[in-house]
Amino acid sequence: MPKVSMTVNGKAVSAEVEGRTLLVQLLRDQLGMTGTHVGCDTSQCGACVVHVDGRSVKACTMLASQAEGSQVTTIEGLAKDGKLHPMQEAFRDNHGLQCGFCTPGMIMSALELVKHKPNPSEHEVRDWLEGNLCRCTGYHNIVKSIQAGAAAMRGGK
Amino acid sequence: MYNFNYHRPSSVADAAKLLSSASEGKLLAGGQTLLPTIKQRLNKPSDLIDLGGIKDLNTVKVEGGKVVIGALTRHADVAGSDAVRKAIAALASLAGAIGDPAVRNRGTIGGSLANSDPAADYPAAVLGLGATIHTNSRTIAADDYFKGLFETALNPGEIITAVSFPVPEKAGYAKFPNPASRYAMVGVFVAKGPAGVRVAVTGAGACAFRQKAMEAALAKNWSAAALDGIKTSADELNSDIHGSAEYRAHLIGVMAKRAVAAAG
Numbered sequence: 001m002p003k004v005s006m007t008v009n010g011k012a013v014s015a016e017v018e019g020r021t022l023l024v025q026l027l028r029d030q031l032g033m034t035g036t037h038v039g040c041d042t043s044q045c046g047a048c049v050v051h052v053d054g055r056s057v058k059a060c061t062m063l064a065s066q067a068e069g070s071q072v073t074t075i076e077g078l079a080k081d082g083k084l085h086p087m088q089e090a091f092r093d094n095h096g097l098q099c100g101f102c103t104p105g106m107i108m109s110a111l112e113l114v115k116h117k118p119n120p121s122e123h124e125v126r127d128w129l130e131g132n133l134c135r136c137t138g139y140h141n142i143v144k145s146i147q148a149g150a151a152a153m154r155g156g157k
Numbered sequence: 158m159y160n161f162n163y164h165r166p167s168s169v170a171d172a173a174k175l176l177s178s179a180s181e182g183k184l185l186a187g188g189q190t191l192l193p194t195i196k197q198r199l200n201k202p203s204d205l206i207d208l209g210g211i212k213d214l215n216t217v218k219v220e221g222g223k224v225v226i227g228a229l230t231r232h233a234d235v236a237g238s239d240a241v242r243k244a245i246a247a248l249a250s251l252a253g254a255i256g257d258p259a260v261r262n263r264g265t266i267g268g269s270l271a272n273s274d275p276a277a278d279y280p281a282a283v284l285g286l287g288a289t290i291h292t293n294s295r296t297i298a299a300d301d302y303f304k305g306l307f308e309t310a311l312n313p314g315e316i317i318t319a320v321s322f323p324v325p326e327k328a329g330y331a332k333f334p335n336p337a338s339r340y341a342m343v344g345v346f347v348a349k350g351p352a353g354v355r356v357a358v359t360g361a362g363a364c365a366f367r368q369k370a371m372e373a374a375l376a377k378n379w380s381a382a383a384l385d386g387i388k389t390s391a392d393e394l395n396s397d398i399h400g401s402a403e404y405r406a407h408l409i410g411v412m413a414k415r416a417v418a419a420a421g
């Protein structure tokens with residue numbers, strides 16, 4: 001079986017995969033990192049969003065082999081020294097999740113938005129979340145959380 | 158997903174060789190269309206040849222009155238390119254409204270054109286600007302490229318390497334997105350430039366097509382009002398649960414006017 005090597009959350013990893021192995025399968029089934037979720041497996045819901053070389057991608061729609069040599073960041077890579085990332089903290093403070101299934105993808109998407117727009121308007125947040133579906137919250141508190149998280153990140157908290 | 162052999166060549170020539178020696182080979186670009194169709198078993202390749210390892214395919218250049226975009230350029234990179242925005246703002250905006258951010262970070266212009274989904278956005282710009290499609294063996298004019306439902310002028314084994322767009326004087330795009338998928342229910346690209354006055358429609362038919370009566374009207378008088386009363390026949394237009402052929406025919410008029418207004 002072909003071998004792939006990449007960096008996941010700062011650690012070098014390599015694994016044997018099949019041609020068809022998806023990035024999300026490598027992360028969850030082979031590396032045991034189950035923070036990245038699979039909601040639809042049809043590229044619609046965004047529960048599987050991770051960063052590859054700093055950009056958000058749907059890990060259910062990318063082969064593990066396509067990530068060869070890349071820097072991958074998952075939700076597990078955000079907390080530092082036992083302290084949640086400000087965007088994670090903001091979701092908790094603003095009731096931005098109910099069941100929490102969509103949350104890892106929401107947070108990973110939000111972090112790429114904040115890179116482009118450190119102070120996003122409500123409209124910009126809603127527009128950016130086009131590919132992230134939530135069955136619980138009605139989105140309102142997710143938008144609030146992302147704006148609060150962005151503010152905390154600007155403040156360097 | 159059924160299994161397949163995965164290859165990652167580093168040149169177009171090697172990709173072509175791998176493709177011709179595979180029993181059921183397929184090129185893989187962004188995978189945003191191909192991987193879902195393999196999952197659904199609509200496609201069962203023996204080999205996937207990933208173009209992602211070929212470095213010089215993802216460049217954007219503006220030179221000699223043309224915007225030249227490498228086949229592997231991601232939608233997000235076209236949308237985010239200052240050079241493209243300055244030369245053809247409508248093209249950058251079109252790319253920025255495809256799908257969602259994660260799709261735009263992976264999907265490529267070459268993959269979109271090779272696939273030629275009837276509701277895809279890029280075909281409208283390619284036809285509306287009179288672009289040229291470069292492959293590993295020839296160049297194809299936009300007018301000769303779109304042949305039908307998911308059907309193009311590409312030969313089996315032919316690889317798109319770049320698309321060059323002549324820089325227009327004016328150009329605008331307006332799309333009525335499907336509320337669920339964000340693909341175009343109807344999208345209209347209008348342009349006035351080196352390739353003449355052109356009106357190209359996507360989403361409404363089997364593939365992108367030109368609306369010649371609107372082109373004639375805009376050539377005489379470049380204004381949204383010039384399109385008043387010009388109807389598109391609903392014969393042969395798409396009809397589905399999202400909208401009837403008559404509804405799409407009506408939308409072509411509305412989107413064409415918005416596109417002209419956007420073009421200024």
Ligand SMILES: Cc1cc2nc3c(=O)[nH]c(=O)nc-3n(C[C@H](O)[C@H](O)[C@H](O)COP(=O)(O)OP(=O)(O)OC[C@H]3O[C@@H](n4cnc5c(N)ncnc54)[C@H](O)[C@@H]3O)c2cc1C
Nearest residue numbers: 186187188189190191256264265267268271277278317339
């Ligand atoms: C949720 C979602 C929403 C989307 N919304 C939109 C939308 O609103 N508008 C829109 O236009 N599109 C939309 N798309 C489609 C998206 O733009 C795809 O990226 C695009 O259609 C295919 O590009 P790709 O690079 O991903 O190609 P792939 O999926 O890798 O390949 C597609 C086909 O093209 C062939 N191919 C790829 N590159 C080449 C090449 N260089 N030469 C020859 N053949 C090649 C492949 O063999 C395959 O048959 C959406 C997709 C998803 C998943």
Ligand code: FES
Nearest residue numbers: 039040045046060
């Ligand atoms: S699981 Fe990947 S988009 Fe839904």
Ligand code: FES
Nearest residue numbers: 098102134135136
């Ligand atoms: S919190 Fe349950 S799906 Fe979003």
